[in-house]
Amino acid sequence: MSLPDVAMVFAAGFGTRMGALTRDTPKPLLKVGGKTLLDHALDRLVAGGIARAVVNTHYHAHQIADALASRTAPSLHLSHEPEILETGGGMLAALPHLDRRILSVNPDAMWAGDADPLGILDRNWHDGMEALLLLVPVARCGAYSGTGDFDMAADGQLIRRGDAPHAAYVYSGWQILRTDRLARMKPGKFSLNILWNEMNAAGTLFGAVCDRPWIDVGTPQGLTAAESVFLGEG
Numbered sequence: 120m121s122l123p124d125v126a127m128v129f130a131a132g133f134g135t136r137m138g139a140l141t142r143d144t145p146k147p148l149l150k151v152g153g154k155t156l157l158d159h160a161l162d163r164l165v166a167g168g169i170a171r172a173v174v175n176t177h178y179h180a181h182q183i184a185d186a187l188a189s190r191t192a193p194s195l196h197l198s199h200e201p202e203i204l205e206t207g208g209g210m211l212a213a214l215p216h217l218d219r220r221i222l223s224v225n226p227d228a229m230w231a232g233d234a235d236p237l238g239i240l241d242r243n244w245h246d247g248m249e250a251l252l253l254l255v256p257v258a259r260c261g262a263y264s265g266t267g268d269f270d271m272a273a274d275g276q277l278i279r280r281g282d283a284p285h286a287a288y289v290y291s292g293w294q295i296l297r298t299d300r301l302a303r304m305k306p307g308k309f310s311l312n313i314l315w316n317e318m319n320a321a322g323t324l325f326g327a328v329c330d331r332p333w334i335d336v337g338t339p340q341g342l343t344a345a346e347s348v349f350l351g352e353g
Contacts, residue, residue: 122241123295126169126193126222127210128160131177131200134227136338145179147226148186149342152349155186156336160226165192167237173198173216175209207309211301219299223311225292227336229345234331236293243275243327244295249318251295252277254288254326261334261348262341263289275325279316288326291333 134146141149147157154162157174164172172193176183177200187195198213210223222240230236236253244251257267267286270278280286300314318324334345 122167122169122237123218123220123222124169125171125173125216125218126164126224127213127217128157128164128172128174128224128226129206129209130157130183130226131175131180131203131209133178133203134337137342138339140339140342141178143179145182146337148179148182149336151229151336151342151345156226156229157183157186158190159229160224161190161193163237164222164224167241169193169222169237171196173213175200175204175213177201177203202308204308206311207301207304207313208307210298210311211304211306214298214302217298220295220297223294223296227341228292229334229336229348230329231332231348234329234333236291236329239327239329240293240295243325247323248295248325249297249300249321249323250315250325252315252324252326253291253293254328255291255333256287256328256330257285257289259330259332260289261332262338262344263335265289269326271326271328275327276322277319277324277326279319288328289333289335291329 130147134141148155173196175198180199196216268290269288270286315324335341336345
């Protein structure tokens, strides 16, 4: 099974956990190893053979547009949101430029260079899935203070943590998603969690594990941790 041809890259958010670092700069344009988080994500897509990407924008949108103006690959479309729409609403607004099966990517989710997130998603996808979420074992997560998002059944179906004190895996921010359910949603602000819950109930929400170091680059501590990894200091 080949990877989808198009990816949705989330770049609209306020990055509030970064504090002063995102007062005048959108989080996707913060740099690790001399390269923006957004460019790190787009470069991984290009390396994986993804031809097109839709990048949503809202906060400091003009800066993101300017930063991407000189990129030649992948082919880019900017989906501007006058009002912030969250993950689901933002993807629905971009749907005319997407396909029935897409990748979605959070630029603030980073691995060390030897990880193969796209290859793992590609090898684990099958037609019975509506979504395949790339997961990371909690022990492999850097700058992460949560208690996990999912456990996983033997067949790969996901089990939400719910009221349990912890779960084994964290959602990495990368997934393959069929957009059929999305297309039936009403425009507006909503989270992809709504679709995941429906898929979970239908038995079509699955996970695949990338057992490589992963960093939540959502805080200043995460930015420092990512810089250390990419400079070979940790």
